[in-house]
Amino acid sequence: MKKRLVTFTMILMVLLMVLPSAFAKGATDDGGSKKMTVGFAQIKEDSPWRTTETNSVQQEAERLGIVLKLSVTDQAGQVAAIRDFITQKVDGILLAPQTRSGWDEVLQEAKNAGIPVVLLDRGVDAPESLWVTQISSDFAFEGREAAKWVAKKLDGKGKVVELFGDPAADPAILRNSGFMEVIDTYPGIEVVESKTGEWSQDKGRQVVEAWLAAGVDFDVVYAHNDGMALGAVEAMKSAGLTPGKDALIISIDAIKAAFEAIGRGDMNATVECSPLLGPLGFKSLIAATKGEPVDKYIITPDSLYDQDNYKNHPTMGF
Numbered sequence: 001m002k003k004r005l006v007t008f009t010m011i012l013m014v015l016l017m018v019l020p021s022a023f024a025k026g027a028t029d030d031g032g033s034k035k036m037t038v039g040f041a042q043i044k045e046d047s048p049w050r051t052t053e054t055n056s057v058q059q060e061a062e063r064l065g066i067v068l069k070l071s072v073t074d075q076a077g078q079v080a081a082i083r084d085f086i087t088q089k090v091d092g093i094l095l096a097p098q099t100r101s102g103w104d105e106v107l108q109e110a111k112n113a114g115i116p117v118v119l120l121d122r123g124v125d126a127p128e129s130l131w132v133t134q135i136s137s138d139f140a141f142e143g144r145e146a147a148k149w150v151a152k153k154l155d156g157k158g159k160v161v162e163l164f165g166d167p168a169a170d171p172a173i174l175r176n177s178g179f180m181e182v183i184d185t186y187p188g189i190e191v192v193e194s195k196t197g198e199w200s201q202d203k204g205r206q207v208v209e210a211w212l213a214a215g216v217d218f219d220v221v222y223a224h225n226d227g228m229a230l231g232a233v234e235a236m237k238s239a240g241l242t243p244g245k246d247a248l249i250i251s252i253d254a255i256k257a258a259f260e261a262i263g264r265g266d267m268n269a270t271v272e273c274s275p276l277l278g279p280l281g282f283k284s285l286i287a288a289t290k291g292e293p294v295d296k297y298i299i300t301p302d303s304l305y306d307q308d309n310y311k312n313h314p315t316m317g318f
């Protein structure tokens with residue numbers, strides 16, 4: 001009898017230790033995320049912007065008590081991760097698609113399994129019926145804003161080199177088309193070179209070094225992200241040039257390092273692109289799992305920051 005009582009007391013003690021944390025995991029103030037499990041298929045990319053986005057998703061999952069399964073890979077790995085999330089029967093999936101194409105099949109599989117997919121920060125060319133919403137910036141707007149700034153600074157005449165992101169990725173395609181839409185209205189402005197820096201500071205530096213070594217003459221570097229622009233700064237400095245003066249440098253993202261470069265005069269401008277998408281991502285997924293309506297496109301607002309107004313940014317960069 002005494003032995004039984006000891007065993008019972010021990011079981012009770014273990015339960016008392018385990019149960020509060022089990023309840024805490026599901027206890028959220030919005031009531032929709034109880035014990036929710038979400039898979040996040042993130043892109044493996046060498047950029048501070050992407051790290052900030054991952055942190056935003058992780059922090060919001062933690063705040064809401066959601067179990068997050070994080071995968072950081074290239075596109076083939078992202079497809080495999082989504083299949084793995086489906087097998088694990090997650091409640092929802094966040095996907096940052098590396099490129100626009102190649103998603104139809106796996107998104108159809110998620111849909112067949114009844115798992116909602118929210119696109120984070122980039123778009124795809126798969127049918128809209130296969131995903132809940134796209135939460136991102138308006139990339140063509142960003143390109144147009146950059147071009148208007150360039151046209152004004154050049155007074156309608158000059159040479160531009162363009163550091164492209166991944167040419168198959170949604171933001172790179174739209175940042176190019178938005179930029180060209182405005183630049184094409186200025187016959188005196190010519191884009192003399194355009195090449196991918198693969199979103200990376202190191203690759204951006206190498207591309208600009210090669211242009212400089214080949215004697216390419218330019219007045220402006222337009223980079224599809226801040227990382228590549230910072231690479232251009234390095235390349236110009238090692239060639240004995242003064243970035244920000246010998247050529248203007250404008251890019252997109254508004255990371256903290258770009259704000260510091262603008263403060264030093266190494267860079268001239270950056271168009272904001274918010275990576276803080278975790279809260280909107282989970283809000284949309286939770287709504288979708290409850291069958292509530294969600295807007296098909298949720299666009300985060302962006303502004304251009306240059307040497308005149310960069311101090312107005314609420315956090316001096318992301």
Ligand code: AHR
Pocket residue numbers: 045047049050121122165171199224225226252253273
């Ligand atoms: O999709 C958002 C873009 O992807 C960011 O501008 C860039 O830094 C990242 O590579």
